[in-house]
Amino acid sequence: MSSYFDTRYSFDKGRTKVWKAIACYLQKYVPENGEVLELGCGYADFINSIRAQVKYATDINYKSGEYCSSGVRFFQCDLTMDFGIGDKKFDVIFASNLLEHFSDEQLKCIMENVEKHLKNGGKLILLQPNYKYCYKDYFDDFTHIKVFSHTSLSDFLIFYGYHILKCIPRFLPFSFKSRAPKSYLLTKIYINLPLRPMAKQMLVIAEKHE
Numbered sequence: 001m002s003s004y005f006d007t008r009y010s011f012d013k014g015r016t017k018v019w020k021a022i023a024c025y026l027q028k029y030v031p032e033n034g035e036v037l038e039l040g041c042g043y044a045d046f047i048n049s050i051r052a053q054v055k056y057a058t059d060i061n062y063k064s065g066e067y068c069s070s071g072v073r074f075f076q077c078d079l080t081m082d083f084g085i086g087d088k089k090f091d092v093i094f095a096s097n098l099l100e101h102f103s104d105e106q107l108k109c110i111m112e113n114v115e116k117h118l119k120n121g122g123k124l125i126l127l128q129p130n131y132k133y134c135y136k137d138y139f140d141d142f143t144h145i146k147v148f149s150h151t152s153l154s155d156f157l158i159f160y161g162y163h164i165l166k167c168i169p170r171f172l173p174f175s176f177k178s179r180a181p182k183s184y185l186l187t188k189i190y191i192n193l194p195l196r197p198m199a200k201q202m203l204v205i206a207e208k209h210e
Contacts, residue, residue: 015043018184022172022187023051026094026125029092029125033053034052035055035092036052036091036094037093038093040058040095041058041059044074046094047068047069048068052092055071056088057073058075058084060076064076080106080109080113089119089122091123092125095125099148100129100146100148101146103145121208121209122208123206124205125203126157126203126206130169130201133174137174149169150168162207164205165207167202168204169202172200
């Protein structure tokens with residue numbers, strides 16, 4: 001896994017500025033006095049930027065813990081197994097560019113774990129590449145297994161008992177690997193545009209039924 005971080009998903013300090021703008025956009029769905037868990041936190045850009053009273057993060061790569069701020073509790077785990085956080089439940093569970101790396105059988109295990117750790121009425125926030133718009137580049141990442149569009153991801157979540165609160169088919173560009181400047185202000189302007197040129201990632205926010 002660490003070799004993947006060194007090649008396809010290498011560290012870029014400029015990404016922090018972009019994620020601060022994304023977290024600012026998503027903050028209205030995350031209670032500041034609540035509890036948040038990020039799955040597959042990578043370089044911890046989201047979990048470090050979002051405001052919440054309790055913040056947990058998981059990743060299969062133990063090195064991700066080195067990037068978590070002091071206010072974040074990190075757990076190394078295989079998401080298809082137990083998360084390793086006991087019976088802890090969260091108001092929000094977040095994941096970015098995660099589900100496409102798993103098979104159907106593995107996704108079933110992950111969703112069962114999410115069910116266990118998300119409070120009734122809690123929110124599941126997912127950022128994912130939208131295959132409908134990025135099919136030409138999708139398998140440039142050799143670890144991509146599963147394909148989702150905004151329609152299939154919404155149906156996937158409904159199948160598991162969630163209510164879709166928001167679905168934005170075009171939210172972000174496909175990858176941070178570009179020559180475009182990484183700027184908080186430009187990202188904030190971009191994600192608040194009614195139409196987002198070159199956007200190939202989707203945002204889906206779902207609520208767990210009480």
